[in-house]
Structures are given as structure tokens and as C-alpha cells.
Amino acid sequence: MKKTVSIIGSGFASLAAACYLARDGYEAEIFEKNKTIGGRARQLKKEGFTFDIGPTWYWMPDVFERFFADFGKTPADFYELEKLNPAYKVFFGKEDSITIEDTLEKIYKAFETEEAGSAVKLERFIDEALDNYNIAIKDLVYRPGVTPLELVTPATAKKLGSFFSTISKEVRKEFKNPKLIQILEFPVLFLGAKASNTPAFYSFMNYADFGLGTWHPKGGMYKVIEGMEQLARSLGVKINTSAPAEKIFVKNNTATGILVNGERIKSDYILSGADYHHTETLLPKDNRQYPESYWEKKTFAPSSLLFYVGFDKKLANITHHSLFFDTDFEKHARAIYDEAKWPEDPLFYASFPSVTDPSAAPKGKETGIFLIPLAPDVEDSEDIREKYFQKIISRFEEITQQKVIDHILFRESFCVLDFKKEYNSYKGNAYGLANTLFQTAFLRPKLKSRKVHNLFFTGQLTVPGPGVPPSLISGKLVAGLIQNSKK
DSSP, rough: OHHHHHHHHHHHHHHHHHHHHHHHTOOOOOOEESSSSSSSOEEEETEEEEEEOOOOOOOOOHHHHHHHHHTOGGGGGGGOOOESSSSSEEEEETEEEEESSSHHHHHHHHHHSSSSTTTHHHHHHHHHHHHHHHHTHHHHHGGGGSOOGGGOOHHHHHHHHHHHHHHHHHHHOOOOHHHHHHHHHGGGGTTTGGGGBGGGGGGGIIIIIIOOOOOOTTTTTHHHHHHHHHHHHEEEEEEEESSSSSEEETTTTEEEEEEEHHHHHHSEEEEEOHHHHHHHHHHHHOOSSSOOHHHHHHBOOOOOEEEEEEESSSSSOOOSEEEEEEEHHHHHHHHHHHHSSSSSSOOOEOOGGGGGGGGGGGGTOOEEEEEEEOOOOOOHHHHHHHHHHHHHHHHHHHHHOOOOOOGGGEEEEEOOHHHHHOOGGGGGOOSSSSOOGGGGGGGSSSSSSSSSBTEEEOOOOSSSSSSSSHHHHHHHHEEEEEHHHTT
């Protein structure tokens, strides 16, 4: 008789784990609290416009290829990918920007134009980043964080200094131009920490950025979720929506089932891809691994204020992805990580998928997504949201030299309170735990509970960390631990 696994949540990690478990003979069933699957990678459709509510960047295509290849498939079996050119544009002010294109050669040229001699330095930096990428993504991140010895290999022994130096130090050794420094420090924002607190080994994110490029699944990132759902169902995974887990049952220190909408669901294994802290609140206190004091001391990745905007016309001077670094980068970082307050003059990100993908907006109109990174658990209200929208939209108009405020058909927002309500997110964080030195690999919350047999965790708060590709990998890792637990 097949062993049963009840999976809480339906984000990338949960869907990935469900696929691996079903492939290997388990009866996997997903329970999602919201009306649609995808976890943070859900979609908003309104008046003919389509918005990815969560992730909008498709990086590390090799990780997606590796996932689907494990099932004899390719991404092309489920969605169509387009490599973006430009990948993104960084605005430093009016008529002051740097465009990151789709090949290393073009990027070297852009750096050289900005600062003579920087192309050679960047080539050297990217060679090191590629070496780190090959060690990290092709090997280390596929280890489950069970023991420190997982990090000890001949390759990592040579990289020891990279774990104790920082991205900021290594970038500033080579580059003096503040614009180039900001561009090189930007990718680690996906890891949820300041460049000055992120180990230099994580320069592999720069290779992911420049070397592998930025891609777009036609129809949006939700097409990846739909592809994974199709794969999961073909393998026999059952998926339930509007099905919140209300309690995890424990008997003799062993998980025996979950309570969903008042119904007890018995299961041999429980796997949670939901917020780790929230999941532990579903357990009796004696069965929780981590006290509140543990979570309070952790460095969390930022939360976000997001706006989803429908414009009644095509906009000028925009790209699919744009970064607005026209204010003080360091000051905003301090507001997030050191002071835990709203930034006075925030940097922000804007995405206009309809520039690339006509399906994202009605003909002649534009889909816009704006994001301001924030400290977790800051005060959140409609008045604050409105204030910050006006701040960024006025700067957007000035920098892109156009009036857009009178061309807004509608606007939706999503912030700290929504992350808590929709995802039970600890302090309303958007990306999980930051990848600082002491929150890396085996130092992250464990995939397998130390206190409750047959209870497992997956997703951005555990191994290997935040982001969509790591979440796919996390699903594979935890499936392997479940399989090994019965041996």
C-alpha cells in the first residue's frame, strides 16, 4: 500500500516535492489555503490585464531544465521562454541610465563606456562568479543541510576566503564607479541581505544575471506554476484549494495527520511548504523546534510594497524590467536592515511585461508592476501606501519624461498586512530568511523536524534559501529526505 504525504501549501517548493514524491510511489496530496495554487506566485487578472503577484524574474534557466528533466520533460513542454534584450535598465536619474543587454560582450562594453578599464575587471569578476556558480548551483545547493560536512569539498576548501569576505568588499576592490557598484550589488537583493553582509561566494548571482541572462515565460511566471501543476496531476498528485491546514496532529512524537476545514486528514508524512514559523504554531508547544526568540533574532529578507497598475496607453522610455536607483542606495538599505523603518526616498523596481508579452495587456495599453523593498513588520495602512505611490510615480514620470498619473485605469496594492493574511508570512516578509553567513546551508531551519517524526518542511525559509530556483531545489531535497526516512 502506498505511503501518504499531506503537503501544506502549493508554491514552487511544494509542487516540486509533490512531483518527486508521486513519481517515486507516494500518494501525495496538496492542501492550499487560498482559492488558487502557486503560493506567492499567484496571478491577478483584471479588465484584460494580467499581473504576476509575486515573482517576475526568471533567472537560472538551468535549474528549471534540471527539474523538468528529472521527469523526462523540458520547460518547452509546458511554456514558451523568451530571452529578454535588454534584460533590464537601471535609471540613476533623468537621461542617466545603464542598459544591461543579453550577452556578456554587450555588458562588458556597457561597463567600459561608463568607466574606462572596467571591462577587463568585470570579465575577471564574472570568471570567478562562474566558478562559484558551478560549485554552488551544480553541487552544493543540492545538499539537504543536514550536516556542516556537506560544505566541505576540495572545491569549497579553495573558496574558504569567499565565505568570510563579502560581496561588497570584493566588488569595491575592483570598481570605483558608484553606478557599476550598485549594478553588481543588486542581484544579492534576491538573497535578502545587504551586499556588506552577504558572503562573497554568492557572486554566483552575478553570473546568473550577466552570464545566463533574464528570461520571460510567455503569459507570465504563473505559466511555470501551471506547467508544474500539469506535471503533478499527470503523476497522480491530488490538489485541494480553499483548504487551510488548521492543526498538525502528533501522537507519540510522530505526525499523524492534519486538520483541514474541520476534517481530520490522516497521513504517514506531513510536509509543509507554508511559512515555517506559522507551521510550527500548528503544533503543540512541546513539539516546536524553534522558540519565538529564535525567529526574533533571525535576519529576514525584505517585505515589499507592490502596486499593480493598468494604464490606458502604451508608455514611453520603459523596458520589461527597470530599476530606479536615482536615490541613495545605502540609505534605503539601512532603512530595511538596520533601522526597520519606511525609507524616506525609496529605490524601486518596475516591470512592464506587456512590453514583451502582448497577452499581458489589452491592445494599446500597458501592464505595470511597481515594487518598493521594505523592512518586515513596518506599519502598513492605505494612507502610507498612497503616500509612497505618489512618491514613486512622480519620480517615474520625471525620469521617463512622460505624464502617466492621468492614464491609470485602476490600481491594486499588496504590502505587509497582505503578506501576513495571504501567506501567514512571519512579520510580513516577502522573501524568507536572508542568506547571511550564519544563515546559510546547515545553519538554516531544518528540512526535517528534530522533535516530530515524519514532519518535514520545504521552501524559502529552509535549505537552500530564498528565490524561485532554490525553492524548486528545496522541494527535491525534502522529497529525498522523506524517501530516505523509511529505509
